[in-house]
Amino acid sequence: MQFNPARLDLAMDRSRKTARALADIADVTVVSLSQIRSGKQVPQEATVGRIALALGFPVEFFYGEDVDTLPEAAVSFRSLSSVTKRERNAAIAAGGIAYLVSDWLHANYRLPAPNLVDDGPERNPAVAARALRAAWGLGEKPIGNFIKLLEAKGIRVFSLAENTKNVDAFSCWRNDEPFIFLNTFKTTERSRFDAAHELGHLVLHKHGGSNQGKQAEAEANAFASSFLMPRADIISEMPRVHSLTQIIRAKGRWGVSAAALTYRLHKIGLLSDWQYRGFNIQLRSDYGSEEPDSMPRETSALWKMVLDDLWEQKRTRADIAKQLDIPHGELENLLFGLTAAKETPPARNAKPALSVV
Template sequence: MFTPSRLTLARERRQFTKKALAEAVGLSAHTVLRYESGEIEPTSDAVERLAATLEFPRQFFFEPDIDQLPEGAASFRSMSAISAKERDAALAAGTLAYMLSDWVDARFDLPKADLIDLDGDTPEVAARSLREKWGLGEKPVRNMIQLLESKGIRIFSMAENTMTVDAFSAWRSERAYVFLNTMKSAERSRFDAAHELGHLVLHKHGGPKGRDAEDEADRFAASFLMPAADVEATLPRVHGLNQIIEGKKRWGVSVMALIVRLHRVGAISDWQYRTFSIQATERGYRKQEPFGMQREFSVVWQKVLTALWSERTTKDEVARELHIPTAELENLLFGLAAARGDQLEMSIKPPLRLVSD
């Protein structure tokens, strides 16, 4: 049987409106609407044209319903900048990630979520509490992606050709997911990961919405990445922007993020904050980081892929089992499946192993 929800998913992933898709395949918009509502089933010829236009395998549309990522379950950084098409395409990618995640869960033991519900705490208190639970003390976080993965958070990348979708996160039952835009700088991606971590622990059961929720997540991220005591001890007095440029290397953050943090903890005055912000903007640091750090990679997905390769299972074969384009699988793991050997030395507890072992 044809599955209407899968047609909607593929259409939204490709950013087609019903009308645009109908025109592309030579149908009426009303016919596509009836396909998606389940009122009628497309002919074999129509399915072929839909599959070719949407670039999804034909069999994709005949598999069971998918556990979809609803809009309300995801937290987007900038709803004012993102278009409905971009939002729906990102959510569709999240749904495909659910499919891949379930496929992997059936074959591997991955770390379970080790998070705490900090709803009601201030972002600063929540950041300190989570650092204490994870035994991080005041030291800088060496690798955000690997830290989150070791705590059972599923990290996926989004190879979206847009700068308006920063990142988003969601809870699905007791599994936590974070999706990162790989177009961002390494420093911005680290902050995005910490920002989404803030949503996961502060807003699991709702709470503030819109700008208030985003501000809380920003404050959490700043406190988590740049603990006040460490910032004050490292940069007790700041006399120039070059000090900040050098200091940002310690915490792996952007120049602007450190300027904001220094101002919040009282290390620089209002006048210094305005001055340093203007200087950073004039030097182009809002778009390109000085002394940019190397992008972080995923240990979990690298180990999963390595284990699959050892069994002669390729990404193409995984995609065929899921009935999705290989490109979509690569998009979810883009930039995360090419970690250097020294990054693979980090141990993951419990260790990654095949379920059948």
């Protein structure tokens, strides 16, 4: 295989290194690096070795085939206004590496087929949330391990260890396969809402409609709120709300933050405007940016099964990274928080249909 400039660009984005910074570290001129990136110059092996060392990627990575990239128009970022270009490119590059891992999964295991409803052109968030719950046989019951549920329904879930609050989560379609990427820098409650928000984008904005902008974000938020906290169940469990303490005690039932439950209660008319403002003020005063009574981190059932199977074969995650010629740390980033954390009680009928090919 020849040197692949596209893979160099991906590695640079992932490591957040500018051309000048890479040129200085790898001891190449900016002009030469530009020629290499444009495909006009084939680098010598020694040069590739220095570039690989500077970027933290195996030399072999740069000689692979083109990696499918996530088109920016197809990727939704919740905090689009606060995401810097470098952060955005790094996250999108992580998605490209996730595609390689997903292809490895498909080659070695039989995964659940995607099972999402098509909301059509009207894109009513509440209606779409109820339709998907019905299609998945959830009824009005609360959802246990949300990541496990998504995986069981054919959605490929990966984590992002971006160590920044600017990249909440994002989602996209690759052909007819849905992907969700979650930033594990968040609390479990926030991560669950992020996942439901991105699920909303996948359902509401697959055809035609943009998944970016204020309207799309509002629609995805409304979907997530309705999907995680069904109106009938909320009214049944909390017909009257008297205190913030009551909300904090109840939020665990739906696995959401106190702020999200407070908003939902107000939205469906169980809190007055005065109560809503008062509870939000009290939340900020008593807890600041912390989440009261936060849940344990959720984990991935699919990856646990894969890693257990690899263990029986006397193989590890490092073997996957070596086979794909990607840094071990990048694979860890995509699985961080999904494989090593304590698992919460799973939702019923949510076991992934995973088998070895």
